[in-house]
Amino acid sequence: MRLTIISGAVRHQSKSNTAKIIGAFRQGFEAGGNTTKVWFLSDRRQWDSARAALQTEENVLFALPLYVENVPGILLEFLEGAAADAPPQACGRLSFLLQGGFPEASQSRCCEKFLKTLPGKLGREYGGTFIHGEMFGLSLLGEKRAKAMLKPFAEAGRRFAQAGRFQGADFANLSSPEYLSEKQIRQSRHFRPAQKCLLTVIARRLGCKTRLDARPLIEDTGKIKSSER
Ligand SMILES: Cc1cc2nc3c(=O)[nH]c(=O)nc-3n(C[C@H](O)[C@H](O)[C@H](O)COP(=O)(O)O)c2cc1C
Numbered sequence: 001m002r003l004t005i006i007s008g009a010v011r012h013q014s015k016s017n018t019a020k021i022i023g024a025f026r027q028g029f030e031a032g033g034n035t036t037k038v039w040f041l042s043d044r045r046q047w048d049s050a051r052a053a054l055q056t057e058e059n060v061l062f063a064l065p066l067y068v069e070n071v072p073g074i075l076l077e078f079l080e081g082a083a084a085d086a087p088p089q090a091c092g093r094l095s096f097l098l099q100g101g102f103p104e105a106s107q108s109r110c111c112e113k114f115l116k117t118l119p120g121k122l123g124r125e126y127g128g129t130f131i132h133g134e135m136f137g138l139s140l141l142g143e144k145r146a147k148a149m150l151k152p153f154a155e156a157g158r159r160f161a162q163a164g165r166f167q168g169a170d171f172a173n174l175s176s177p178e179y180l181s182e183k184q185i186r187q188s189r190h191f192r193p194a195q196k197c198l199l200t201v202i203a204r205r206l207g208c209k210t211r212l213d214a215r216p217l218i219e220d221t222g223k224i225k226s227s228e229r
């Protein structure tokens with residue numbers, strides 16, 4: 001099978017978690033002799049080729065990060081142009097790989113609903129959405145941890161190569177839990193101090209120079225500074 005992958009991430013390929021996830025997915029997908037071609041929307045020079053592939057290729061997969069509980073704006077902009085070029089009759093399949101920072105799959109359900117509407121508008125059959133959370137730290141937690149975090153995507157690639165779509169229990173058990181259990185939530189409270197330290201380290205690596213609990217717009221009295229009202 002030949003698969004066209006279009007990354008809907010905003011961040012440049014070299015910094016994007018989606019790019020790393022696509023890399024792992026390809027590894028699994030190509031293991032049996034299948035081939036892929038990837039286009040990155042973060043590079044606008046690739047938009048014409050991505051649009052042409054969306055019109056002509058049989059199997060297309062959008063891989064995207066969850067942004068404010070839905071799709072990144074750059075992908076919406078790309079899709080606006082693509083919908084006008086859609087063939088009148090359904091041809092080929094469109095599937096989605098959706099990854100986010102929070103651990104629960106429930107975070108992504110609103111976005112999934114929107115994604116489900118797209119294949120019809122683009123003259124394609126829906127091939128399902130694979131959802132995986134807890135990916136925020138992928139580029140920040142070191143190579144060993146990243147390797148473990150990418151494993152489910154390589155496996156999803158292998159299974160997608162066989163099924164041609166993301167549907168059924170085979171993919172559900174690779175995905176993140178719908179909700180964390182009460183026990184997991186209770187346990188996470190014990191780790192809060194460690195989580196705070198970790199977030200501080202991550203924030204520094206991302207260029208943050210102040211404390212994470214800084215309140216620059218609030219006076220000592222607790223009121224919003226008059227200059228900011
Ligand atoms: C502006 C912005 C909004 C985000 N919104 C969400 C969100 O609503 N839910 C979530 O689980 N993760 C959210 N995230 C986290 C990203 O989905 C996550 O870190 C992802 O791995 C980033 O992939 P990328 O590096 O390819 O952009 C957000 C990240 C950014 C920068």
